[in-house]
Amino acid sequence: MTFRILLSLLFLNCISSVNAQEPNSPVDLVYPYVDSSNSRWFFFNSANRPFGMVNLSPDTDIDGAWGSGYRYQSDTIKGFSHIHAWQLSGLSVLPLVNFDLESSKDFGSPFSHANEIVKPGYHQVYLDRYGVKAELTSTLRTGFHRYHFTETGQQQILIRLGGKLGPSQLIDGSITQISPTTYLGTLVNGATSRRPFDTPVFFAIQLNRAVQSHIGWNAKEVSADLEQIKGPDSGLILSFDDRSDELLMKVGISYVSAEQALLNLETENSHWDFDQVKEASFTEWNNYLSRIQVSGGTEKAQRRFYTDLWHALQGRRTISDVNGQYADMTSGKHRIKQIPLDASGKPKFRHFNSDSFWGAQWTLNTLWHLVYPEITEEFVNSMLQYYQDGGLIPRGPSGGNYTYVMTGASSTPFIVSAYQKGIKGFDIEMAYEGLKKNHRPGGIMEKAGYEHKTNLGGGFQYYLKNGYVPWPIPEGRFGAHQDGPSLTLEYAYQDWTLAQLAKALGDQAAYKEFYQRSFNYKNTFDPETGWMRPRNVSGAWKTPFDPYDYNAGFNEANGSQATWFVPHDLEGLAALMGGKDQAIQRLNESFEQAEKQGFTSGTSHSQEAHPEYRRIPINYGNQPSIQTAFIFQKLGRPDLTHYWTRAIVNKVYAELSPDSGYNGDEDQGLMGSLAVLMKIGLFQMNGGTEANPSYQLGSPIFDEVLIHLHPNYYPGKEFTIRTLHNSPNSFYVKSGVFNEQPLKELELTHQEIIQGGTLVLEMSEKAN
Template sequence: MDTINPPAIIFVYMKKILVCLFSLVAIFIGLPVMVSAQLAVAKAGGQQVSFPTKYPADYVNPFIGASTNIAKAGAAHGLGKTFPGAATPFGMVQVSPNTITGGDNGSGYSYEHEYIEGFAFTQMSGIGWYGDLGNLLTTPTTGPLQIIAGRHASLGKGYRSHYDKKSETANAGFYAAFLTDYGIRAEATAAPHSGMLRFTYPASQQSRIQMDLARRVGGTATEEFIRVSGKDAINGWIKCTPDGGGWGNGDGKADYTVFYYVRFSKPLKNYGAWSAAIPGKQSRKLEDISSIHYDSLVMGATITRHFQEEKGKHLGFYTEFATTEGEEVLMKVGISFVSIENARQNLEKEIPEWDFNQVRKNARDLWNKELSKMKISGGTADQRTIFYTALYHSMIDPRNTTDINGQYMGGDHRVHQSARFVKRSVFSGWDVFRSEFPLQTILNPTVVNDMINSLVTLADESNEQYLERWEFLNAYSGCMIGNPAIVVITDAWNKGIRNFDLAKAYQFARHTEEKFGNGASGFKIPSNDISATLEYAFSEWCMAQLADSLNKKEDALKYLELSKSYLHVFDTAKGWFRPRKEDGSWRPWPAEGRLKQDYGTVESNPYQQGWFIPFDVPALANLLGGPDKMVADLNDFFEKTPKSFTWNNYYNHANEPVHHVPFLFNKLGVPWLTQKWARIVCENAYSNTVEGLVGNDDVGQMSAWYVLAASGLYTVCPGDNRFEICSPVFDEIIINGGKSAYAPGKPFRIVARNNSPANKYIQSAKLNGHVYNKCWLTYQDIIAGGELELEMGSQPMKTWGVEETNR
């Protein structure tokens, strides 16, 4: 019999009390709830006291999707196109490595590239169309000054550097890599309006930090200004216009100015600027600035030492200093889209000291707070990483473009002040109305409300009087099709998210439909009439719902009738959708039939686009010969999809038009097929790898799809408040967006009992303790808080969730 040690017994009880107290305090003050694993944090009586320490942020792998590789994607669109650098939730600043200038590399980074050109303070995530931002490119170097990146071997090495892939590290709010050409370790972290770099140098008499102020993803800045301010600071601005390419290689009409304020931990003693004389007639689009001719022009730049101010068409800055082995040199940057003074205030408020580790911790804490709005258990470690990384990617945009003092740059290129909402930008409407914004109505309804205010005030300030479908820093880029802003507004209004100017929102929504809707012809011609007609029909249905909610009966009837325009592009002889000529006759039917890519469609084929009547699935089933025939065709659609789920002619998860399709089975009376195929897509189209997103993340849409589907929920038709129930990947999911003007802040818990890869079928369900036989929930069910219990099994339960109204 063991001897009882009284001190040991006391310690055990003290340990239990401490754990309980810690948990209660965490719940009371709202600390992020930790997921699993343990780490010692204190010692008592010679033994370690352990608390759970695996926070949601610890699961984030920013390398998921961080590639533009076309070969691995199997399509010209490439892979996820995310960036691995440091960011904060919905923040203005992203400090990330840039590996390339040129090509359709919207994030400025691709994992397989061998060089890092530098670290920029603004990035776009998951987008194609050449991209933009990538401003304030900063590179630590040693040795002779190089003022071009070095992309053309005949012109010399340049300032870019090889880097050690094994040293490359990224997590929520942090990035690091070792630049082998210079022997420098580079680390990056971020705050909402500012960022910080820490460089660890070798011993050198000629160490340096240099900034290519003209550099821009997808093109070049067209004019820059720099001023030396005191012994350790510079400030200025970078003007980016369509003449310099950028968003859509200029076609996106991006026209913005980044104001910056930079401080260095070493005083400015040996510093200078280079200014290249770019001829006035020289084109500065992407294909020009990435050419050997353009780099040759830059190499002829004038270098001015110890200047006070410089302005030009292609500027760079450097500061040189001696370093000892292992010496750390830091720089911190505040940015603003309003003014230099605001950039300074943003920096001094957020990063007043030189404590890199504290800034990194602050960023991680911000991510833990946001990511803890969803708590999961079960699944594999990889699945938890995929989930929290997807949630992370869904919270990069729409980003805050309002400064700390409440000022923002408006659509009239004037400074505005707002205490009512946060001005936000990067609205990838055609993509994000499907999953990203429905997810945020649950987790971050204030962000949704902000984005609506931002779109409405933009329409007002710019005097455009309509709602842009793909907004980027006040630009009306006109990218893609449809009227997604109307969808987002209708969805928000019907969910009670209503703190915006409704009169103006409705006025601009009407103008938008009149400008871009189906109109009297009932279909859009000549080139994309299937996709455009169906997309506009959906936004017209949303307009009808919004008008009905506002008791505008005449408008409601008008737009409800227009929403039936999809009938004009349905060929009863072919039994499918078909594009028309301008005279209304059918375009020739191709040999590939409905599998023909771009046959009256956008980034899809008629087979993929034709399922998009989310607001009237029974009517679609009727067109296709009844629910049974539609189910058979849908099932065949999935059966013929390659297991890799890369770009293909069937269920092409790599692009948005089909994202709602797995959940149509719920509305056709066969919910077990939604459970089957949604789970299969989760398991096969996502992975914890660089290639883990089979297509562009598109500003969080691809990631938001996974978050919802893996949680057992998805919305087919934003605007009707219905979330389809599917097969959760995890055993338990707790959703709590917190208390706000739009939600009481009560948790909603989804429990999947006996869950496993084999047990993907729902056998029975209870909602708040009562038997539940619907295959859907309402938005109000979720935000009110409660519990959905699902009993899982290996075989379909064909009586659960089947209602006559589903068919």
Template structure:
């Protein structure tokens, strides 16, 4: 009996070990750090407030009074091809097309003290250091690099609200840690409104930084603690006038003075260290106060065991990555899959202290009751696939994100849901009111089941806010006139989609009048379709078409991040009506085919290095989100099979291993979410619908471990590089006769089986 029990126990332990495979080993945070992927390689935990990452340069926003285009390369602070590191800051965006953050840059140095960062062309003129990728390593919750100029080994890890540094000084004499309160991403001269720093004792420093920029008013507090006493500290104040006046002139504030305030401050801390000795620093951040930052530090990192904190971060990533377990054709596919999951789970980010307090849009301090508050909503990107992915894999978090959006609405002086918001600021970036889509999708899929009347009212009020981006004219005329508001066609089409989403939410809740009103508005896409040219095109306020129309041009034609060829396919909520409007299946399929095979002339690019060349296949622009649903539109024609090889082509062309592996910005996880859905074989063409369009999966097998305790399995029989076409699909053993599955099919658990072949089954899902 003992032998049987021992054998059973060993079998159970073996199963447990297999079940808890370290999936973090397949994540490569370096993917997307080159070219225009705009990801960062540093240490963070899922949805963490702290993103502790190296910055390879701090680029001025303006040069000689003009916008510096180099700023765009440094949206995440790091470029893989750079040769120097200027320091390690604690907040970063992942994969965005705009810059901000980069708070509280720290840099360990040794030897003669320098408080100027220097330049990449002349690193020796400042505190920055050369480095080599041969002595650099990035992994979930961990980053390591050797600073060659100082022979200092830097290791970074993080909790949700605390960044933890471990520095090993080969030469302990003259060891310094610089805290640069001036440095930042999107770094123009007057970004800093005010900074403050205070030495609480010989191991603890507190302070805050208030900045303006993309976020007009952003305030972040910090608490910085060292595991060894500070021998000496000092600072340099870089304000316009260096002289200290009045009472403060009685003291030398630059050395060992307990506090300092100013617009531009750099501080240093000296330590007595032996050669090879380590120094650990913890930087906690808070949107509320320095006391809040200290509480965050005490709650999340009460001790100094760097390795234990790191392991806890790895464990938190493994918990999230185990939501999907995959078998793939080749090892690189597994790397791409789990790296995509990693990038998808970087944001939106937690925004609030451990006690639930956070700074609101009204700049007052609020208490999050019954939810975790989130920030950094890049909604023009993420409504398409990232938030729908959360409804499958992260419903509890997505529920809190919706509550965070509604809190934003409640705190707005002219009630509006967020458009692109971060750190208690609304940036008004991009178009549409896609919070409505995110909320509607969560409501119809029953992720959100409470406070529904408030959610609907917030969406309706936002959609009726006449001062926002031509909505007044849109409501009056049924389209946005180009001579009233630019990018008018894109706005009309996206407003019409959002209106449809609101109608779906109203229908789910049972508000028939709102459903009818917004279902009618959802048909406004018809008002910008020109039957003669076969394209969506801009209209003027007198009802005439804008002249000089070029369907391939992206400039001045009524579109944003796309052209008429792309946006004429943007009616995700009514694809069958769009196909009929464009001449039926045959003509529509020809149009769709040509999108992938066209060769865009050079005249449509500013130059050979134009960033708009990133992520393009023919005239299909995968790097810009309006095209993300397009390949799945074949499912509404009699040639559904035509999507299969194209989906696989996009998966291979746009997502590769290596620093330059992303075909465009990751856009806060939207590009990664597209990959995850498509690799699994289905995609949410119209969030707000409970249907997913089927495609051609890349995985051999995937098991989705859902929050409700159910599992949903995707199986691709005969999967290979050659077998890209789906010949048959079965759901729980029953053959599907339409290329769609429903959200409930996934959430109640089951099995989706694709039978793969090397040649297309042209009769699959045939309308005949």
């Protein structure tokens, strides 16, 4: 065992021992129902592991990526699906009793939340129609089911092979029985407007009791061994004898082959002890969640904090198998590839599905890189694997496909920030090569959202030639989010981050190229109105212009919200507005107006385009303006940062309710991460992309925050934030002391934090 591995094991054991002493572990504090009335396919999670390939949970709604999956207000369960991922679904099953396929295809069952238990790693629910208590848990790549039949009758399990399931149409499928208790099969997720290629998912099913009989429906062909069951809405029903009222089922998933799915199953879950897997899942979640320990504040605040942290580790899914095999779909063909192995024959990293890192510069960059650096390192290596396979570092892959979700080169700040923070377990030369390619003609930056076959939608040629992206793009529409001012602002910031990496690597020519481009944001600022404003290819400003008009040249935002997207040069932005005082006054007025609407465009992402809600000047329900409260601090008014961050936390990220919680677009951990950072008082305006990045210190809501630093990456053992005289009304930071040395400014560098120590913040009801 290497010293590096030993340190890692000691680190996790230390966290586990802390958990054992706590009366309420983080797993017990998490509230999985939060915002589930507004759920989308990949939002709700229960029986899964961190970044699990399998994320097993009930589905009440199955038609579409939005308004689907587990929805709290829906009253009927239509299946238990094993994949709830970005643009992917798969293998829905459901236990039945006495179901007659000839008389009905309506197999859903009513249920009650009163007979339900949901925790990270576990879901229990009672199916009223069939009298079945269903329990679900999982390993990383396998699902584990335990069914208790409380009524007599024919015990059955439904397996769906086709039909609409969340974001995908399952266009094909097959299943083969290889023993009385084992089945292997395939599902095919049909291409979508976002994921361009048909994507297969493979599965292996093992049961602890022999199947008595099976019957398929909507099959084009049915042979004795079930080889060709397929169709637009096909499936299979397995039947069992009733000699036992308990039935166990294990399901392995793979994107490579059914044989690989069986390997995942036999490697990760070789026994039939359901409770052992459930407890192992609780332990793993506790290990992750206990990396940050909070004390003080209300019980509700602590419960919500760990719910946020749990969400920060959700949504982005493993797609490689236990032996490191994975499916490369970047060309449209299903090609089986291999993750490099270490000296012991284990894969060096995992491969991942992932929604875009759009907005991650203010969320995941800070949280993951500091608290979960090993996860950051795996994700960077996964991005570089896509680069080797398909020629581009991705911004949101799905099942091995490029999706070109959202805009720009959002992976650049993520990778640059990792390198600047000393996370270097990846090929930096390859990464730099790929990032430069993304920022030049032929790269991913010039593609608009979901622009699969062309490269004109991002208006990149105009950005290089004229210094801004026009609106509209003269050539027409080729994808989504072709919003000139937003693209200009995003490209400029991302260019600045790449310039920082070029500087760190000693590439002065590239540093000059990207640094100069980073000031292109000025070309979309209209001095007459004082807002970022669309202009056409001839340079004429959009007329008439309304800074509160939503999606009129601004990506999922309005002009007021987008104007502040200059995280790399806020002093330059302030100068354009007439100076810091004028900029602060305008931003404060925007917050005062936004407060009247609760700081968000309604209480869910679906309300963002509402004629009234969309006119909000600052929106903490979506990514484009979630940095704005910390702009005050960068412009010399930390007191306003403290005031408004507390107000936002209390209004937007405090509830424990199925009907609210993120009040917008919780894209696979982005808003959960933001909530965590605001509550512990750490933020990075430019995404932590400069050399030895700085952290802005906010207003922690807890008496103490203890962060366990990973010993394989950082030399310090713990970093502690302690507050004095903290209360709901004492949210201003009067003074700060770090390791007994007074702070001149409310900032710490990354190097200071990772050396370990204690930050003491004295709180006050009055601003300094």
